[in-house]
Amino acid sequence: MTKKLVCVLAVHNEENYLPYSLMPIKELNSQTVVVLDRCVDSSEKLVRRHIENAELVFKEDSHWKNPCAEAKSLGCNVAKKLGADLILVTDADVLLDVKAVQKARTLLQSSDYQIIALPYRAYSLYGSFMSRILNEIQNLFAFVGRRLQIHPGRFGVYVGKANAICLEDFASEYDVLQQNVRTTWIHSKGLHLRPRLDIQSQIKHGVARAKRPQYSWLKVLIFSLFTFQPFTLVGYLKGKMKK
Numbered sequence: 001m002t003k004k005l006v007c008v009l010a011v012h013n014e015e016n017y018l019p020y021s022l023m024p025i026k027e028l029n030s031q032t033v034v035v036l037d038r039c040v041d042s043s044e045k046l047v048r049r050h051i052e053n054a055e056l057v058f059k060e061d062s063h064w065k066n067p068c069a070e071a072k073s074l075g076c077n078v079a080k081k082l083g084a085d086l087i088l089v090t091d092a093d094v095l096l097d098v099k100a101v102q103k104a105r106t107l108l109q110s111s112d113y114q115i116i117a118l119p120y121r122a123y124s125l126y127g128s129f130m131s132r133i134l135n136e137i138q139n140l141f142a143f144v145g146r147r148l149q150i151h152p153g154r155f156g157v158y159v160g161k162a163n164a165i166c167l168e169d170f171a172s173e174y175d176v177l178q179q180n181v182r183t184t185w186i187h188s189k190g191l192h193l194r195p196r197l198d199i200q201s202q203i204k205h206g207v208a209r210a211k212r213p214q215y216s217w218l219k220v221l222i223f224s225l226f227t228f229q230p231f232t233l234v235g236y237l238k239g240k241m242k243k
Helices: 018-028 043-050 067-081 098-110 129-147 174-180 199-210 217-226 230-242
Strands: 005-011 031-037 055-059 086-091 115-117 120-122 158-161 183-185 190-192
Touching (some): 005 018, 005 067, 018 043, 055 067, 098 158
Parallel strands (some): 005 031
Antiparallel strands (some): 115 158
């Protein structure tokens, strides 16, 4: 018997990426829960246009240190109430690999794995030619790191059994969640459309990780090296100094 899959999508002012990320979600032909997190752009309009009968959840404030995790957790709990056996958790700036999602779905139904992570490649949608070259270097480092098990195959885009994902509130804190349950990853051609190569974006990313206890300076250092984002470590140290 095929288990019910519900897609959870967290959105925060993503009008530049939604026209791309919604296409593969629509192709999945699954029920979709969209958490609109303090959106003031045309994100809601785009979701309504592309996904018929989407379950919309409006989030007007933030309580956690990681608002994205809060939004995804909210969406996962709604998905479970809708009768989901399996939940696909994804982001509005990620172009999903539909075949990989289906493969993960099949694997979850025939194994004791609880979460299947779906790696994605960096691809600066609005980036320059040079940024695309840097993306490919970043992707190569990340691939080698996963193969050598230096960089773990844990990602914020994954398919998991609803009971496992909803055991704790921080559903999208994938580094924690995927360490606590039986997890693996499979090859995926998914693309992360938001660039991480500009300095300010990296610093902001590092400061956010400094607020979360599961990230040591060593983990962030390894992440910075293997994803070609050196200023993430700078932001992390900056965030730690503020504490």
